[in-house]
Amino acid sequence: MPHADMLLVEDDAALAELLTFHFTREEFTVRHTPDGEEALILAKEKVPDIVLLDWMVENLSGIEVCRRLRRDPGTANVPIIMLTARGEEEDRIRGLDTGADDYVTKPFSPRELIARVQAVLRRVRPALAGETLRYADIEIDTVAHRVRRDGDPIALGPTEFRLLRHFLEHPGHVFSRERLLDSVWGQNSDIELRTVDVHIRRLRKAINEGGRTDLIRTVRSAGYALDAEGRI
Structure with a gap:
């Protein structure tokens, strides 16, 4: 494991x-x-x-x-x-x-x-529990650091990869910007909160290319979540 x-x-x-x-x-x-x-x-x-x-x-x-x-x-x-x-x-x-x-x-x-x-x-x-994590039509090989959506490869930077992996490990869970900073960048990070929004935009652009459904939901006054149903 x-x-x-x-x-x-x-x-x-x-x-x-x-x-x-x-x-x-x-x-x-x-x-x-x-x-x-x-x-x-x-x-x-x-x-x-x-x-x-x-x-x-x-x-x-x-x-x-x-x-x-x-x-x-x-x-x-x-x-x-x-x-x-x-x-x-x-x-x-x-x-x-x-x-x-x-x-x-x-x-x-x-x-x-x-x-x-x-x-x-x-x-x-x-x-x-394994090397591959899946949600909806997206999957991550956590060892080889490869991402695919509907079988097509997606190129992500290291930070976007960590963000997506974090979301895939907790589908449906709403994370505040502060929580994402702690979990993805680390507790001692001096990154500004708005930097989270920048990387979320980059991640969305990469995984939604070609007009695919946006799997990342913005939850007003709360943060972001991975939610294929959009019922948060």
């Missing part, structure tokens, strides 16, 4: 070290905190591809962290797997009802957890 960013929220230092080792070996970038409140800050600073969240962590319970991540539009769609020693059915249901995508009861083997993480990522983030 291609590179993915993981946020690990676990207050057992030995277990956190073990999981960091195994997931790093699987080419994940792992950010770790034992603190529920800090987890929310880290997730807001850089939205992870997946969250491994222990039920019992410092300052803020895993259930509450999960609830708040789901409430924030920026992290509402991030997959969450809860880790816990609680095995009762009622607790599992509570975790899933709060918004967790999966639930793993301790003790577990690292191999089992890696498999569960990869299964969730394949389901909710198809771009992380």
Whole structure:
């Protein structure tokens, strides 16, 4: 599986070290905190591809962290797997009802957890599961950096490629200019907001050449989204 960013929220230092080792070996970038409140800050600073969240962590319970991540539009769609020693059915249901995508009861083997993480990522983030990402009649080869629409090759600059890939990874999701700056240019970028509009125009021109349907919607006072149906 291609590179993915993981946020690990676990207050057992030995277990956190073990999981960091195994997931790093699987080419994940792992950010770790034992603190529920800090987890929310880290997730807001850089939205992870997946969250491994222990039920019992410092300052803020895993259930509450999960609830708040789901409430924030920026992290509402991030997959969450809860880790816990609680095995009762009622607790599992509570975790899933709060918004967790999966639930793993301790003790577990690292191999089992890696498999569960990869299964969730394949389901909710198809771009992380293979080389080709598709939406409507457009597709990206994420390894070869090739873009096609209805089978025809499209030439994109590096920034437009990253923009399109980001949209394809989150179809239908509305992104503000600030969020796109963080995700595509990086958090420390000093690029002006209007630069986002310039690159959106370039991307539109490239993928809509020949009078094709515009897949990128401008959402008034909100930002941009990839939406073939135009129902945002």
